[in-house]
Amino acid sequence: MAQSLLQSSTATLMARATATETGYSTAQLPPKTRNSRVLILGGSGRVGGSTAIALSNLSPQLQIVVGCRNREKGAAMVDKLGKNSEIAQVNIDNMDSLETALRDVDLVVHAAGPFQQAEKCTVLEAAIETKTAYVDVCDDTSYAFRAKSLNNRAKAANVPAITTSGICPGVSNVMAAELVRAARSESKGEPKRLRFSYYTAGTGGTGPTVLATSFLLLGEEVVAYNKGEKIKLKPYSGMLSVDFGKGIKTKDVFLLNLPEVRSTHEVLGVPTVSARFGSAPFFWNWGMAAMTKLLPAEYLRDRSKVQELVKWFYPVVRAVDGIAGERFSMRVDLECSDGRNTVGVFSHKKLSVSVGTATAAFALAVLEGSTQPGVWFPEEPEGIAIEARELLLERAAQGTTNFVMNKAPWMVETGDEPKRGWIRNIRLNVQKRKRN
Template sequence: MHSCSSRVSGRNEQVGEEIVRESPSLQFKKVDYRDKDALVAAMKGVSLVVHSAGPFQQRQTAEVLEAAIGAGVNYQDVCDDVDHMEMSRSLHDDAVESNITAAICTGIYPGISNLMAAKAIRDLDAAPEQVTFDYFTAGTGGAGPTILSTTFLLCGEDVRTYVDGKPSIKKPASGVRRVDFGEQVGHKNVFLLNLPEVLSIAEVYKVPNISARFGTAPDIWNVLTRFMACAVPKKILTNQALIAKFSEFIGPLVRAVDAIVGGTTAMRVEAVGSDGSSRSLLYGHEELSECVGIAAAAFTWHLLMSKNLPKGVLYPEELLSDPDEFEAVLESGVRTAFDWKTFTEKSL
């Protein structure tokens, strides 16, 4: 039997006190992530730092990872932003020199979705020719302003895809298509967004054609998102403070809609081989906010328990080179899903 103690850090003392009231075994320490010295001090004596203070979009530095490297402490984040991921990857050599493991993008998507893609690729009968990531979340999935801010900020980012082995830039919220997410979720419209798993799968598996799409419900939110991507100036969409205020302003409306549509999340990840063979993995969960925590916890447990962690700044698919450990983390990450299937036919 293994046990561990956890402490929570953040800038908002009121939120910290509420967390401790709900979970008395936790400790809370007020820390501003922008204060590197305070971060390093807060990390003293811990085995792992888990960074979940999103949104990650429009961050200019990877402060928490830099502090973890300085403190010599293993690190994990649930980053869902390409630029922040690349900033983190640029610290790979520093992490190796500090002898730490830094696992980045270890939430549900990206995170478990990366492992789904890796599994689909490995199960193909030929070399991978194409990988598509399709995601759906009803409303905000129970995540509230954070996912709302993330989506709006992504509307200000050009979308990186791969076509025939070369980077191909697309407009945000373009490329709409309809995807089958299984019987319980049904067919949903999804559109292109700039997501980090596209780049990591391209780098690790050399897949020539890759893209990622996202959609929500009700469909009016999709229409609003596409309108913002087309009509709102990029300098507004990339202003994190302004987007956060806007997300808070429409928060009451969003919460009312969430109460009606729920927080269902679904993922369909498909790999197609050069011979036309196909593998699709389908995942469905009742609540985004819950499944993100479960997914991150699967990676956390591995980082705490594994005796042979590679060093450096690593994508999820790089972290788990051992087949047994790979399957264990994937199984743990999807254990509460209401849908978990593998298909051999194409999604469209």
């Protein structure tokens, strides 16, 4: 495959994204899947709703089934989507309800989080039982690897399934896989370090579920890998200042326990892997770090207690979001043993839109036959075939303000001084004035 994506600019991708009035480049699905029925669980929520809208725009002939518990919210989403959509009331904790809903669809997209501390992969098990293709937006390590343990059952049932297939994890995994593939084909060295860095302004406009996920992650020890050795670290520690390039510049990010760390370590064979996240305004980072010190880990791992926290914090978060916006960026860094360093950067002005577009890109890849039977991570070639990665990233990148792949760090960095740097300079200047 030509390496056009690895050398493409944001302008090229965005030019391709203007083919329709919606701003999306429509997907030309094979005739047998063009009118497929896609059930989106959590379809009236922020992530599921965004996915439904993106799928409808990318492939207008698809039949979108909005799976939800609240019929009123589901009806509002169907009104947005138009004639090729309908509602299905589904209880994801009830196997009978799930199997009834899945028997009439070709693909199920599981966007009904949070996935943290879920004891079973009920939706995936129902998909295997009904022989329905499956995609989820899981962002929890335990859930992701529990899903992966169903690989042989999915193979036996001839069911293609991808777990952790949203934007981060998801698109970020595919970006990492492409950086590693390019390095191994073009470099004399071996990949030795992979670093994921994520930034959102506020909650990214994605609702209380994301806030709950963030709080739950604060109760988990961070798993990272150092020279092949598994290590455990404190959540929201290990701050780094990362330059996300134009439009975002330098932001502070902190360690979190995310599934792409383990999956890319195992699948791509990179010995040192870590993932970090940061938010804005910068005092949110202080608050998150303070929570890990003030609240016991057991408290932060209790879903009922976290839901109470969300009720208290969410109105404040939404008010601040109105000022902060919902910009989003991720940067994937790869270092090789021969000194070769490359990065991929993906930035969007609205996370709530971008996550739906990314998830829709995975759904389309499955419908197009890119995924083999079994349960796969996005970076596995059986999940997203190597030759299908370019198209997936192109679709996911529609609407981005900055998207680059396989570039040297200096080619994407702005040289912007971290916020903590200018705060330190202000303090020094004040001290100098006092001394004078």
